[in-house]
Amino acid sequence: MRVLGIETSCDETAASIVERDASGHATILSNIVRSQLEEHAPYGGVVPELAARAHVSHLDHIIARAAASAGIKLNELDAVAATAGPGLIGGVLVGLTTAKAIAAALGKPLIAVNHLEAHALTARLTDGIAFPYLMLLVSGGHSQFVLVRGVGDYQRWGTTIDDALGEAFDKVAKLLGLGNPGGPEVEKLASKGDPRRFNFPKPLLKEDRLDFSFSGLKTAVRLAAEQQAPLTDQDVADICASFQRTVAEIVATRARSALEKYAVELPGQPLRLVVAGGVAANQAIGAALREAADNAGATLIIPPIPLCTDNGAMVAWAGAERLALGAADPLDVAAKARWPL
Ligand code: KG4
Ligand code: ZN
Numbered sequence: 001m002r003v004l005g006i007e008t009s010c011d012e013t014a015a016s017i018v019e020r021d022a023s024g025h026a027t028i029l030s031n032i033v034r035s036q037l038e039e040h041a042p043y044g045g046v047v048p049e050l051a052a053r054a055h056v057s058h059l060d061h062i063i064a065r066a067a068a069s070a071g072i073k074l075n076e077l078d079a080v081a082a083t084a085g086p087g088l089i090g091g092v093l094v095g096l097t098t099a100k101a102i103a104a105a106l107g108k109p110l111i112a113v114n115h116l117e118a119h120a121l122t123a124r125l126t127d128g129i130a131f132p133y134l135m136l137l138v139s140g141g142h143s144q145f146v147l148v149r150g151v152g153d154y155q156r157w158g159t160t161i162d163d164a165l166g167e168a169f170d171k172v173a174k175l176l177g178l179g180n181p182g183g184p185e186v187e188k189l190a191s192k193g194d195p196r197r198f199n200f201p202k203p204l205l206k207e208d209r210l211d212f213s214f215s216g217l218k219t220a221v222r223l224a225a226e227q228q229a230p231l232t233d234q235d236v237a238d239i240c241a242s243f244q245r246t247v248a249e250i251v252a253t254r255a256r257s258a259l260e261k262y263a264v265e266l267p268g269q270p271l272r273l274v275v276a277g278g279v280a281a282n283q284a285i286g287a288a289l290r291e292a293a294d295n296a297g298a299t300l301i302i303p304p305i306p307l308c309t310d311n312g313a314m315v316a317w318a319g320a321e322r323l324a325l326g327a328a329d330p331l332d333v334a335a336k337a338r339w340p341l
Contacts, residue, residue: 001078001323002029004066004102005316008055008095009087009115010141011036011046015059015066016312017077018125020320026125029070031313032062033306037181044180045170052090059098066312075106079328081319084112085336087141092335100331109328111319116341118314119276120148125317126303132269133301134262136255136289139277139309140166140181143212145258146341147266148274151321154341157258158210165247166279168214172221172243176236186240187282193234193241198224200246202253210258217246244284252288259296271298280308 007014016031036054040046067074082099085092096112103110120135132149134157143160163171166183173182178189200220203213221243228235259271273293279285280302293300307313322328 003079003316003320004077005312006082006095006099007312007315008091009083011051012310013055013058013062014312015063016316017070018316028313030066032066034058048088055091055094079109079323081111081113081315083115085339089337096335111322112329112333113315113318118318121318122303122314123274123301133272133274135274137276138165138279145210160212162215171218175222189237190241190244193237195241195245197238198242202250248284248288252292255292259298273298274301278309281305
C-alpha cells in the first residue's frame with residue numbers, strides 16, 4: 001500500500017509517500033520537508049500564527065512535489081495520513097483539513113496520526129524492528145521515555161516536568177546570544193569549550209523516577225553567564241560544553257534506569273533503545289546513550305537524523321501501520337492541540 005503523510009504540527013511543512021509491502025517492509029518513495037526557520041528567525045522562536053499561514057501557503061506545493069518525486073499520481077494512493085495532534089493547532093488544522101479534502105476527493109481512507117506515535121514507530125520504518133522496544137523522544141516539544149508494545153499500545157514511563165530537552169538547548173542558546181534553533185549552535189561551540197569548567201546541577205536526578213527537569217539547569221546556566229559577564233568567546237564555549245556534558249549525563253543516567261526497568265518488566269525480550277526527535281542529532285548525547293546502552297547490553301537505534309526531526313515519512317508510515325491493522329478515521333475527526341500517547 002502507498003500512503004501519503006502530511007506533517008504540519010510545528011514549523012516544518014512536510015509531505016511524503018511511503019510504500020508498505022504485505023510483509024511490512026517499507027520504502028520511502030519521497031520525503032519533502034520545507035522548514036520555516038527563516039520566517040520565524042526575527043522572532044527568536046516559532047510564532048504559531050505565522051506557522052499556520054506558512055503551511056497554508058506551501059502545503060499544496062509540497063504535496064505535489066512529494067507525488068512527483070515518488071513518480072505517482074495522487075489517485076494511485078491507498079490512503080492519506082496527517083498529523084492530527086499534538087501540536088500548534090492552527091498548523092495541525094491546515095494539514096488535517098488538506099488530508100481530509102484529498103481523502104474525500106479520492107474516496108480513500110483518512111488516518112489521523114498522533115505525532116508522538118509517528119516518532120515512536122519511525123524505527124520500524126528505518127530499521128524494521130519488531131515490538132516491543134523502549135523509545136526516548138527528545139525534541140523541542142517533548143522529552144519522554146515510552147514503552148512501545150505495539151501499534152496503539154504505548155506506556156509512558158517518564159516525561160519532563162518543565163522544559164523539553166531541545167527547548168533547554170534553545171533557551172540556553174538564546175541567553176548566550178546564539179542563533180535559533182539553539183541545539184546545533186550550542187553543540188558547535190561546545191566542541192571548543194571545557195566541559196568541566198562549570199558544575200551545573202542535575203535537577204531531579206537523585207529521585208527514583210524516569211522524569212526530567214531542565215528548568216533549574218537553565219537558570220544555573222543564566223546565573224553563571226551573568227557572573228562571568230562580559231563573556232569572552234571562550235566563556236561562551238565553556239558554558240556550552242559544560243551544559244551539554246551535564247544534559248548528556250542526565251539523559252544517560254535516565255536511560256540506564258529505563259533499561260533496567262525494561263529488563264525487569266519485560267524479561268527475555270531483546271533490550272532495544274530507540275531515539276527520536278531533533279536532539280538525537282547531538283553527538284555528545286548520542287555517545288552518552290551508546291555507552292549506557294552498551295553497558296546494559298542493549299541495542300541503540302538512532303534513525304537517520306532527517307527522520308528523527310519532523311517529517312512526512314514518519315506520518316505516512318504510522319498511517320500505513322494503522323491501515324494494515326484495518327484502522328481508519330471518519331472525515332470529521334478533530335484536530336487536537338493536546339494528545340498524549
Ligand atoms: O524534532 P524537532 O526537529 O522538532 C520538534 O521539536 O518537534 O526538534 C527540534 C529541537 C530543537 O529544540 C533543536 O534545538 C534541537 O531539536 N536540536 C538539537 C540539535 N539539533 C537539533 N539539540 C541539541 N543538539 C543538536 N545537534
Ligand atoms: Zn516532532
